[in-house]
Amino acid sequence: MEVDSIPQQAQEAIEKIERADLVIGILADLGPNGIAMLCDDLQTLGSARIVVLQNDKDAGPTPTPSEPAGKSSFPFVLPWPLLRPDPAGDPVLNAFAAYQAVFAASEKLGARACCVVASKLENATPQWISQLIHPLLQSNHDLVLPRYARRKRAGLLNSSVISPLMRSLYGKQIHNPMGPDLGASQRLFRKILGTGRTPRANGVHPLASLAPAALCDNMQVCEVHVGARSYPPTDWSNISSLLTQFLGPIFLDIERNAICWQRVRGCAPVPVIGEPVSVSHDTSNPDLSRMVESFQLGNRDLQEIWSLVLPPASLFELRKLSRLPLEQFRMPDELWARIVYDFALAHRLRTISRDHLLKSMTPLYLAWVASYALELNAEGDAASEQRLERLAIAYEANKSYLVSRWRWPDRFNP
C-alpha cells in the first residue's frame, strides 16, 4: 500500500522505529507536561510498542531520533509538524493531511491501531486518551469515538446536522461521528488510506468517511464517555465557511455510500464505555435576534436558490416561520430534517454550484440554532439531551422522505 502521506523527512525516522503496536497522533496542545503525563499513563498498557507523533509546528525538518533501544524506549515520542503552520491554508485540507499522515505512519509501522487526539478537554488530564485506546486493543473495536459531555449550546452543527444525519442514514446512535478525537483499527485506517487519493480530486475527508466506512462494513464501533470539549469560539457572523468545510465532505460521502445507507432500517445504539462526565453549565449567550434577522434576510434574498433545492411545502413553512415574532420563533424538527435532506440531495444533483449551495444553507442553520436556543432558554444542559433526541427521531422518521427524493429527484413534488 502506498503511504505517500508521510513527509519525506519523516520516512527515515519511521523506518528506524521499524514496528509499533499503536500510533498516537497528538494534534492538540496538551499543555505543560501533557505528553509526559500521557506517556506515564500509557505505561499501563504494558509492553505495547507505542509511538506518539506529537505535532510540533516548530519541529522543522524531522529530527532523526535515536533508535529505540528496547522496551523502555516506549512510548516513543516523535515530534512532527503534523499540522502545517500556514494560517492562510485550507483548514480542512490541513486536517486531512494530518489524519492521513497518522494513518500512513501507522500503516508503515504495522500498527494494530491508531489514535488521533485533536481536542483539548476541559479540566481533564491527558489520561482520557487511554480511554480511546483501550477498546481498540482490548476488545477489538474498529472505531472508538468520544462522547463528549454536552453543553446545550456547544457543538451545535454536530448535534443538529452531522450526528442525527449519520445516525438516521447509517442506523447507529453515534454522538460525534466526526470525532475529531478517535481511535481506529488497522483494517479501518487501511480502508481509509485505500480510498483516499487527494482531497481535491474526490473530496474524501477521513473524518467524514470514518464512521460511514466502519458502519457500512459492519465494523465494531463504540463510544467512550469523556469530558467537555473546548470548542473554538463560534463566529456566528461567519458561519458559512464552517458549513462548507464540514457538510461538503459529509454530503459527498452520503452520495458515495448510497448503496449502503438505503438498505439500513432502524437505528441501534453502540456500546458506550465509561461514565458520563458532569460539566459546568453553558453560559454562552449568542445574539439570537441577529440570527433570526439573518434568516429573515435569507428568506427574502435567497428564495431563488432555495426554490431550486426545497419543495413548496418547506418554502411555505419557512415563509410562515419568517413572520413569527422572536418569542414564538420555533422551527419544527421535521422541517429542519427535511431541509438537511434536501440540501444533501441538491449537493448530489449539483443543482447549483456546491459551494454556493452550502453557503445558502447558512440562514437556515441560524434559524434552527435560534429556534433551539429560544426553546431551551430556561432549560439546563440535561434538557438539551432530550431535545436533541427528539430531533434525531425526526431525522429517522423522515428518512423515507430522503430515500424517495434520492431515488426519483423530480422537482415537481409537494
Place this chain on the structure above:
Amino acid sequence: MAKRPGSAADPLWYKDAIIYELHVRAFKDGNGDGIGDFPGLIQKLDYVRDLGATCLWLLPFFPSPLKDDGYDISDYLNVHPMYGTIEDFSNFLDAAHDRDLQVMIELVVNHTSDQHPWFQAARRAPRGSSERDFYVWSDTEEKYKDARIIFTDTERSNWTWDPVAEQYYWHRFFSHQPDLNYDNPIVIEEILKVMRYWLDMGVDALRVDAIPYLVEREGTSCENLPETHNVIKMLRRAIDSDYSGRVILAEANQWPTDVRPYFGDGDECHMAFHFPLMPRIYMALRQEDRLPITDIISQTPEIPETCQWGLFLRNHDELTLEMVTNDERDYMYIAYSADPRMRLNLGIRRRLAPLVDNNRRRIELLNSLLLSFPGTPILYYGDEIGMGDNIYLGDRNGVRTPMQWNADRNAGFSTAIPARLYSPVILDPVWGYEAINVEAQQSDPSSLLSWMRNMIALRKLFRVFGRGRIEFLDPANRKVLAYLRQYDSEQILCVANLSRFAQPVDLDLSKLEGMTPVEMLGYVEFPTIERQPYRLTLAPYSFLWLELQRRVDLSESSAGFTEQTPINAIGGWGDILEGTARLRLETVNLPEYLPKQRWFAGKSRRIKSTRVVDWASLNASQSVLVMIEVLFESGTPDVYFMSLAMTFGDAAEELRRTAPIAIVGPIVSGQASGLLHDGVFDDKACAALFSLIEKNTELDTRHARILGVPSKAFPDVLGVEETPLPVRRGSAEQSNTSILYGDRFILKLFRRQEPGLNPDAEVGRYLTEKTTFNRIPPFAGSIEYAGTADAEPATLAMLQGLVANEGDGWKWTLEELDRYFETYAPVAFPETITDGLKNPVDLSERPTSPLARDHVGIYLDSAATLGRRTAELHLALASPTDDPAFAPEPLTAQDFEALLRDLHQHAVSVFDLLKERVSYLPDEVVEIAATVLSKRRRILDHFNRLRSDNLRTQRIRIHGDYHLGQVLKVRTDFFILDFEGEPARPLAYRRAKHCPLKDVAGMLRSFSYAAHASLINYTARHSEVVARLEPWALLWERSAAAEFLRAYREIAQGSEFLPQSSADFRKLLDFFLLDKALYEVLYEMNSRPAWVHIPLMGILSLQT
C-alpha cells in the same frame, strides 16, 4: 511481479457496470475538423458520468482505411490521426479514470485490414513462410465449404483471390478483412503484444470482436471450435497472470447454449453479449406477449459466478435477426421495417426511438427491461435522448450520425462547416437536432434524458440487478411480464405491461407471504403480500419495480430488539409516558411491538402512530397500566390495554432469551440498561393486578379511575389459600392474555378495549351471582376502567376460578375421533346403516340407532351431556329478570325476515369471492367449490324457503361464539367458557341478544369440523383409507349432532326461546348453520384454503 491493477477497486466491477457505447468519431469534435476526436470526448466525460454510466466502450479508433467503420485495422498500436494521438488517448484514459469511469476498447483480432503491414508482407512472402502464414491461404475456394457467409448482401464467398500471393485468402467478413491465422504461434505472440500494450496503458476491458471465428477446421462450420476456445483461454491466462480487474467481453452472435462455452469454467471471457434476447424484447413488445422473452431466458444456461451477460437494446450494428427463426424474422421485418431501406444483411438498421415510433412509454418500458434483466446493460450513445436515424445513409451509417448536443450549428457536435462533417447531422422536424438534443433535455426535468439518469442511478443502488438470479412468474395474463430478482438479502419484483392498454394481473406470490413490496422509484409501500393472489393494475406500457422488504420480527431473533435505540428511562414512567421519551415509545417502539402480538387485532391494517391516552402506576411505580390508542392509516382507531414494566440487569438478559416477543424496547436509566416490556412477564406486576381485585382497590389514572372489584364468589374460590399466590402465564394466548394464580384463579386481560362491559365478565358475573347455572368457571372479580360518571365502565380484566379439567372439548374430541378412525380404517362401511347418514334433526327426532351407538360409542353420551348443558345455559340466560341487559325479548317473523335479507346479501358476496378465488384453490377442493358455485342459485333460493309467517321465539343473551374449543371436559361433564362472543365483532353486537339456536348451530358446525379435521389428520398418515373412512366420518358427525340436538330439545322443551313447531326449529337452525358455514368459507379462503371444503360440504348438506 505484482499484477497491474485496473482502475476499479472491485474485481467484479463489470457485473454492476452501466456501459455506454460510443464512437469517438461521432461524439464530439474537439478541433473543428468535422470529425469527433479524443480531445472532444474528454470535454464530454462529465456528461457520461452524470448520466450514470460507469464504463465507456469505444468503437475502433485505430489507424484504418475505414472501409468497415474502423473494424479493418491497419495498425493495432496507434490512434487514427483523425481522432488524435496516442497521448490524446492517454489523457482521455486518465480523465475517464478520474471520473471513476472504466474504459473498454476493441480488440479486433479475427482479422485485419488488407492494408495492415502484416497482410502486405504476407501476400509477398513465400508460401509456407511464417510471414505468409499470418493469414489463411488456399489454392482453391473449396476449403471450409461448410462455413456460412455472414455478409450475404455483399460477399459471395469467404475466399478472395489475391493476385500478388496467387492464392485465395480466407475472410469471414468483408473481402478487405483477411482473417488472421491462429494456427501460427507468431500470430498469437503478436496479438498478446497488442493486448499488453493497451492494458499496460490502463485500459480496463477489451471487447473481442468476432470471437467465434478465430480458427478454421475442415468439415466444420468454422465457428465455436475447440481450438478457438484454446486461443481464448490463452489470452485469458495472459491477462490473469499480469493484470487484475481487467475484463474480456466476447462478441459471439450465437445461441445462448453456443455462447456458454465462451465463459469456460470462468477461465475464458468474463462477459458475452446475449444476442438472441434483444430481438425478442422487440418481438414481445409488438406482439404484446411475454412468451418470446421468457422462452429465450429459459433457454439461457447458467454461467459461472464471475461471468456476466452483456445486454443491449441497440448498438452500432443493425438489429441483428440472425438468432431468430425464419418466421420470427419475417414478423420482425413486417413489424419494424416497413421501408426496405431499413433492412441490412439479416437485420434492421434503426435506432431505438424510431423502432418504437418515438413512443416515450415504449422507450421507457424497453429501458426498464434492459436495466432489470440479469446482465450488464449497454447503452448506445444518443439513445438516452431518443435520437433518430437516417436510413438514407449507406451501410450502418444511419445509426452512427453525430451526437446531438444542442440546437446550434451541427448539433453542437463540431464547429466545422456542415459540409466537412464526417456524416450529416439529422435534420428532419421530428428527429432533428433542433428537436432532440442534450442541452434541451438537460434543462427539462421531464425529459427522456432525466428519466434515464434517474433510472440508471436507481439501478446502481441495487446489486441484485447485476448479480442476482431471475425467476419468471406465470400469471394468466400473458401481456404482463413479471419476474423476481434475488441476490443475497435483496429481493425485487419487476412487473411490466407489454400492452398498449391497461392490464390487470394476479400474481401468485404466496411463497413471499408477509413481505412488503416497496415501489422502488418513489419508496412507496404497497400492501403486504398474503397467501391469496396479489392483484396489480398496470397502465399501458407501464412497469413496476418493487423491493420486497421483510418485516423485522423480534420473535425471530433475540438480536432484533438490539437494533432499536434505547428509551431513556432516567425520568421514570412520567418521562416515558409523558416526557421526551414518549415520542419514541409512541412512534417507534409501540408501532413495531404491537403487530407482533397475537392479541393485536389490527394486523391487517398499517399503523400510523400510537398514543398513550391514559395510565396509572401500579405496585409503587414498578409497573404501569396503560391505555394505548392505535391510529391506522385508514379506518377508525383502536384502544388497547397494556401493562408495562421495566427490567434491568440479569433479569433483562433472561427475558431477552426466554420471551423476546414481550419486549417493547431497550431502555437505559443512568448506567443501567434494561428492557421495557409487557408487565405480564413481571411476577410482581401480575401480583399487583390480583391484589387490585382482592383488595377492592381504586387507582387514579391521569384522566379516570381503575377499579378492582371482587365478586361474591371470590372468598369461596380463594378458600384457605393465602395470597400472594404463585404466578404463571397462560400458554394459549390469543385475543386475550391469561395469568394463572396458583391452582385457584385465572386472570384474563382483555387487550382490545371498547367502551362498555366485556360480555365475558358481564355474563360470567350474571350466571355466577344471579342464577343457579354452575357449569362455568366461577366469576371471581374484575378490573374496570371508569371514565366519566355517566359512562359505563370498560372491563380491563376478569378473574375466574380455575377448574380442574382434562383439556378443552376440541382436543378431547379429536383424540376420540383418532381412536374411532383407527378402529374403522380396516372396516368397510356397512350399507345397512345408510339411515345413520341422514339429517341430524331427522335423526334426533327418533331413537338413537343401535348401529350408530355401536360404532360411535360413548361419544354419543358426551354429545348428549353437552346438549343438556347448552340447554341449561340458555334456560338460565332466559330466566326472568329486571336487568335489562339480560331480560329476554321476542324474536318475531318480521325480525327473522330481516335476518334472512342480511344473510342473503352476505351469501352473494361470499359466492362472488369464491368464484374469484376458485382457480387459486388447491386441486383437491376445486371440485367441491365448483359444485357449490354451480348450485349458487338453488342455495340462494333456499333462503326463501326458510321464511315462516308464524315464527315465535326469543332473543336472549347467548354464548355467541360456541364451539368445542369453548368447553372444558371435566370428568364426564363439560364446563362452558369464554362468553366474549366473536372477537372480530363490535362490542355492541357481542352484548346484544340473539336467538339461542345460533349457539346450537355453532356446536353442530364444530362437530362437522372435528370429524373432517380428524379425518385429514388421520389420512395424512394413512392416505390409502380416505375413501373408506369418509362415510364413517359422516356417521360420526351426524350421530353426535343428533344426540346433541335430542338432549338439547328435551331440556329446552317448553321454553319460549325454542320454536314450538319442528318445522320452525329446522328453519331457524338451517339459517344459523348456513350463516356459520358462510363465515367459515370466508375464514378458510383467507387462512387455510385446503380446508375450505369442510364448510362447503356443510352448505351442500343443507340442500340435500
